[in-house]
Amino acid sequence: MNRPYVRRGNRVPGVFQRCQKDCPETACKRGHKWSFIVELAEPDGGRRQETKGGFASGKDAAEARAEVQRKHREGTLPQNGKLTVTQWLRDWLVTQEELVGLRDGTIVDYRRHIESYWIPSVGNRKLADLRPRHVTDTLRTLMRERQKQIDAAVELNARYAGEAAKADKKRVSAGRKRPVKPERVPVPRPFGAATAQRVRATLRAALNAAVRAEEVPRNVAALATVPKVRRRRVKPWSxxxxxxxxxxxxxxxxxxxxxxxxxxxxxxxxxxxxxxxxxxxxxxxxxxxxxxxxxxxxxxxxxxxxxxxxxxxxxxxxxxxxxxxxxxxxxxxxxxxxxxxxxxxxxxxxxxxxxxxxxxxxxxxxxxxxxxxxxxxxxxxxxxxxxxxxxxxxxxxxxxxxxxxxxxxxxxxxxxxxxxxxxxxxxxxxxxxxxxxxxxxxxxxxxxxxxxxxx
Incomplete structure (x- = not known):
């Protein structure tokens, strides 16, 4: 059964506790979470229902319900609050490829940015819950981790080169002339400010579409803090x-x-x-x-x-x-x-x-x-x-x-x-x-x- 939320002697519509039939009222008040449900009228004449639970008090649930109604009136309520970042990005990419008809190179870059960077970092988050700090933190982490990978690869190649040099000395002393070719691991490409800007631009484009589709009220990628790109000076030949x-x-x-x-x-x-x-x-x-x-x-x-x-x-x-x-x-x-x-x-x-x-x-x-x-x-x-x-x-x-x-x-x-x-x-x-x-x-x-x- 559902126990309604009563405030100042008045029942608050749409706010309740989910209880068992044999659950004592005192136990409900202490241990059960609160939920809300609200029906919203759509512009096309239809209706949609929003519900959410897990609130610690009836007051919290009532305030959350009022916030949903406010966003619906203002047109900023997501159409699908359960939509994840991964779901939106992949669906958006298909739209860009099949309907918008973007160039192959652009699609390749979008896909790499989405699959390599955004989905592993924020893909499991609800699209509506994504915030500017998540974008900023992701870019900072990517830059830091890539630099660690570069440093590790450079250090390993230096060690291999040193080992090959020692082996060469032994070969020379033994009368052998063919040098030892050192092992080498590939050094990753830098993930600098310019790359961070391009990766952010992909997410920003996808979230612009989400704003137009009324899935999110604002583009958090546009509000994120990103590193400034220092333009390299062109040095032509004389x-x-x-x-x-x-x-x-x-x-x-x-x-x-x-x-x-x-x-x-x-x-x-x-x-x-x-x-x-x-x-x-x-x-x-x-x-x-x-x-x-x-x-x-x-x-x-x-x-x-x-x-x-x-x-x-x-x-x-x-x-x-x-x-x-x-x-x-x-x-x-x-x-x-x-x-x-x-x-x-x-x-x-x-x-x-x-x-x-x-x-x-x-x-x-x-x-x-x-x-x-x-x-x-x-x-x-x-x-x-x-x-x-x-x-x-x-x-x-x-x-x-x-x-x-x-x-x-x-x-x-x-x-x-x-x-x-x-x-x-x-x-x-x-x-x-x-x-x-x-x-x-x-x-x-x-x-x-x-x-x-x-x-």
Whole structure:
């Protein structure tokens, strides 16, 4: 039986103790927990029932019931109070993949963040019970634990290297010349401030959807404390070193690709996905609208092995999804003309064996699309071969920006040529490269104002 809660001689509706028929009233008052039940009218005319137990007193249960009614009136009561973070995140991910149609790379990142970080840490919590401090504590713990893993791996590799060095001494004394190769464990990638920001962004996107679905009243990920990201200063090669490197690799097959990356500022995927259909050498202009990513390349390769046909290229991730033009200099036009002639000779030599259904500018010798990962490896080999500073392939895009800035091009024009969404991004990334250009601008501005000079 249910024993009602009576306050000041009046029965409080919906608040009660769950008791047995033979339970004495005195025992109920001392040992049984209190519960509440409330029926709520929905906007569509239906009704829903909310119930919860485990309260230490009838007063606590009555206050909790009143709070549920208040949230329902304000529209902030979760639709499903039993929904866990795990359930919501996985359901949200399916929606993003099947209905929203997000890019493969974005889905891969979302899934990794959800399955590797958020579900193991807060997945068992009720979605409605998630708080900003849970998000903050999770990110702090992830950063701390990853650093411990890195330190342990570095220490272990140092020990292995020391053991190998000792073994080498014995081998040398024994007249053996072949060195001992030390064991090595992989060192985990750092989980720094930038990674924490990206991982938090995934949860924030999922909780934005939860707010819209009226499952939670606010986005706790947006309210969490996260570490600040310190933007690394871009350190491009000097024009002299860059020129020496380009001269040294002119005979390489991918030289035209790297040349275009330097002087047009295209990203790796955009270079691999550029089609001759989007190149107008007479107008000295290309249109960047497609790319081949590592994921899209592997996906297309798997499809081919299964006898299916799928495009290697995918659309760029832009706000409007429109194609973006980039002007070319005369030297780059000449390089591309020469490359097109060389590509035509390859096509004639191979005949029907030559591929290139998508009319790509840069391909393998048989006309098939380039693997972006392989392009990266070729770049790394070429900079090591010619003693250049070790930088990622994306540094060629930084070279394009720095050359324009050093030539005195306005930062707004640089931003437009790089196709940045905001000029602030360009300024934050390359502002420190202004250097002597800023001095020249200051002198030019001062010279505009006529002044009477003494003497």
């Amino acid at each position: 024009p002299e070193r860059l020129g020496e490197w380009l001269d040294a690799i002119e005979a390489e097959r991918l030289y035209p690709l790297f040349h275009l990356g330097v002087f047009a500022g295209l990203r790796r995927g955009e270079l691999c996905g550029l089609s001759w259909d989007d190149v107008d050498l007479d107008a000295a202009r290309i249109v960047v609208g497609w790319q081949i990513t590592g994921i899209s390349y592997r996906k297309a390769r798997r499809a081919e092995k299964e006898g299916l046909k799928i495009e290697y290229r995918v659309r760029l991730k832009t706000s409007e999804g429109e194609d973006l033009p980039v002007d070319l200099d005369s030297e780059t036009v000449a390089v591309l003309r020469a490359w097109r002639r060389a590509q035509a000779k390859e096509r004639l030599a191979l005949g029907r064996a030559h591929r290139n259904a998508e009319n790509l500018v840069f391909t393998k010798a048989d006309g098939s699309p380039l693997d972006p990962t392989q392009v990266y490896r070729v770049f790394k080999r070429l900079i090591k071969l010619h003693d250049m500073p070790d930088v990622p392939l994306h540094n060629l895009r930084h070279e394009a920006a720095s050359l324009q800035i050093e030539a005195g091009v306005d930062i707004a024009v640089v931003s437009k040529r790089l196709r940045h969404s905001k000029i602030g991004l360009t300024s934050d990334t390359y502002g420190h490269l202004v250097g002597s250009v800023g001095k020249t601008a200051a002198e030019a501005a001062a010279a505009v104002v006529p002044r009477r000079r003494a003497g």
